[in-house]
Amino acid sequence: MLIFYHQVRFLVSPPGDADGNAHARIVCEVANAQNITAWNTKCETWIHQIYVRCVLGIKLFPKIHIGRTVHQAMIARLWTRVALPGSVLSTDATLAAAGVYVTEWDFGSIQINSNTPTGCTAPNLINFQITIPIADAFWDPPIVGGVPTPFAVFVPGTVVGTNFVIDLFDVQQEVLAAQ
Template sequence: MSRARTSNEIWWAVMLDKWHEFLHNCPKLPKKPIAESSWPFQIGTNITIKEYNTFLNNYGSSEYKFQFELNSDNKTGSVHIIDMTTPVHEDVVHLLQNFFEVPNGGVIFRPPIKVSGQPLHYKPYGNGVEIAPDVAVYPGTALIPRPATSTIRPRPPSDIDGNPYARIMCEVAVGQGVGHLKQRCLTWMCEQYVRAVVSIKISSPRIEIREPATGYFYRTMTAKLYRQGMAIRKWDFGNARKNSRDPISDPAPCNAPNLPNFQINIPIGEIQQVALEAKM
């Protein structure tokens, strides 16, 4: 167990952080909560790729989701907060992780499919910029070796820790705008090793009205499935029909579990297939 820091050590840690920010051009986290209407919220300009990656490694696990937009010089850029990891967001992320782990059949150590939350990868064509999905699904080392030991030349891409590049990415947005969400998904699809991207957009709750039986707020949700070489598939679900002004008199079609029209067949089998091809 690690030793608790004294108040004097905490004071010095805070001062060192402030001194580091003074010496370097670092993005600045907001000191007060940000309303969703303010997103994307800019927290840094003319930040170098190295400065952003350092910032992301230090604060990437905070309650915010960040986006780095390169300037025309391809060396510096601006940093924005695009969303927050609210309880609703984290509940959906946790649910997706559980679904992707089902094919492991309960195997915990060295499972054939590895599921991680927000692992850092190098952004496709991003000049070394790091980016993290909400959920990443990898082939386990039982299926495919780490790129560092691969016999393929040139070696396959990896995440920043040297693990095989994730084959399926998931992006979950609550406050994040639809445009930024789409851009993020299409960015992942630029990497050929990414076989699919699952996108879920959860709209703001309609706080003026609730479900009579459950008391839940009405929400519209949209899921999209991106796959290499295939058309994008889309599902509008939730307990409110999209653009409906009266969800009670005009109920949503997704109103019961296991409806075929609202099921996403996640292509988990492609992970094993791509892994086998990589071994050949």
Template sequence: MASPEHEGLVMQLIYAFIIPNSGIHVNPPIDIALKSFHYDPSNVRTKIAPLDPEPPPGDVNLNPHARVIVEVAVTEYLDFLNRKCEKWLLQLYIRSVFRIKIYDKLKGTNNRTMKAKLWTRQILAPAESTPSTLASWDFGTLQFNSNQPTGCTGAGLPNYTVTIPVSDVFWDPPIVAGVLNLLGYTAGISNTVVANNFVIDLYLLQQIVLLKQ
């Protein structure tokens, strides 16, 4: 069973991702699923991630494959969580992976360390690096492995705001002879979508954790 902190974060993240749907509830342009099964990219048929490489991939029920993945962890170790996120990126159809790790409350206080990381394909990665660029945030009340406060002290702070392009969700290049044709391709966005970016305010997530702990 998920902890109150985990459930609170998931609900807030769902809200952030449905805002561009502009209130459309039946067959919305942006669909959100919780823990839907996808196949492992190493072809071992484990139901966690996508089957690779045959396009277009789907989930185990052949629904369109997820383009944006969000992982939230309270009890999972950070190394395991990062490996899991990087494994998702073996599937080209996944455009962004966002993960949040919440650490245990500091003994005798309400302070808590919280870290976020975003892997994205929006900018080309350096040669011989992982398949995407990434950004990270230390957004709890205390910095990681420190008793010093973070700068995440209010809503709307640019340095603690995560943006993910809505166009990531609609990335669906043509397939020619079984191969993705990316030449000149730009993802289009449904005309019913009302925002260009998903916006995640990390201060709001921080406050949810503090209220739920």
């Protein structure tokens, strides 16, 4: 699991863990042995936290052999607090009311529950890239009465670019190479 932390001073401390560490803003949850329902529930539990701006979930399914080739189905879901191209409002009523959107990619070497190849066959395919605004890692609004207030996100000048871009073909190839 990847967790990005950013420390700033607050008028009222934001939620954190028992050791006082600030909550993650961007969370990545990878499931290999977990079933899809447990994985999805865990990802949705993360995004219920108001300080979590997005959750990237990656689910790896069991490997299968087709001829001499090993294949693996994989899906990625991105839960965000802004509508992104291709995203839909969450089917969870509480998350939908909070403005959480979900985007899903079927990016393994084969589709889920079939032997049909996915379109994720090369790097840099726009339909298999996940874009997360870098500003999400620095989202730290003041808390007034337990509610985040509007503010301008400050991204340090040493940070280059406006987005994290994750190429799912690269993820697919790393998973397949780890067999």
